[in-house]
Amino acid sequence: MTGKPSWQAIPTKLSEAQFEDFVLPHLSRGRRGPPPTLSLHKIFNYILKALYVGCQWMMLPIDSNDEGHREIHHTPIYRMMRRWQADGSIERIFSGTVDRLHQDQLLELSVIHGDGTTTAAKKGGDNLGYSGHKHLKGCKVVAFCDRDCNVIAPFVTAPGNRNESPLLRNGVI
Numbered sequence: 001m002t003g004k005p006s007w008q009a010i011p012t013k014l015s016e017a018q019f020e021d022f023v024l025p026h027l028s029r030g031r032r033g034p035p036p037t038l039s040l041h042k043i044f045n046y047i048l049k050a051l052y053v054g055c056q057w058m059m060l061p062i063d064s065n066d067e068g069h070r071e072i073h074h075t076p077i078y079r080m081m082r083r084w085q086a087d088g089s090i091e092r093i094f095s096g097t098v099d100r101l102h103q104d105q106l107l108e109l110s111v112i113h114g115d116g117t118t119t120a121a122k123k124g125g126d127n128l129g130y131s132g133h134k135h136l137k138g139c140k141v142v143a144f145c146d147r148d149c150n151v152i153a154p155f156v157t158a159p160g161n162r163n164e165s166p167l168l169r170n171g172v173i
Helices: 016-026 040-053 074-086 089-103 167-172
Strands: 113-120 129-131 136-145 151-159
Touching (some): 016 089, 040 074, 074 089
Antiparallel strands (some): 129 136
16 A cells, blocks of 8 residues: 555565555444453454455464464454444455555546356355356456556455446446
8 A cells, every 4th residue: 555566465464554544444343242251353353364365264364472382262253254244344444455545546436347257156155147158156256446556446246147348337336
């Protein structure tokens, strides 16, 4: 999120300053019950790691505490991610980041890339359809990026047998 790099890596770990700048203002916090044992910053970094690695939650590499035990169980991390998804925190983070890029004049909108891909589904799920062209049952995802590969529109999903063109309007609006 700094300057105009020639390429961008997927963020897998945010510093405390980046987290407080870009993420924390958009997160919801629980009002009841005990506070989380770890900081929201650390929990968010674990979520980023799980999404990047693509492993099962129970296989998430969690640091050890002073006693040699895992510092947190994977279940509270998963629950926190699901809560942030349900209450719109993840969407607010995304919108806030794109808005910040626009304010800092880091978006290059002279060219917009629409990238569609079909992902295979092993077992059930939402938005599934058989794609005769790809010979698989799966889900289609379309993302819209600027010239510098900043994602500027949220992903639009559809069954794997749908055409990408009708999804363009939903992604841009």
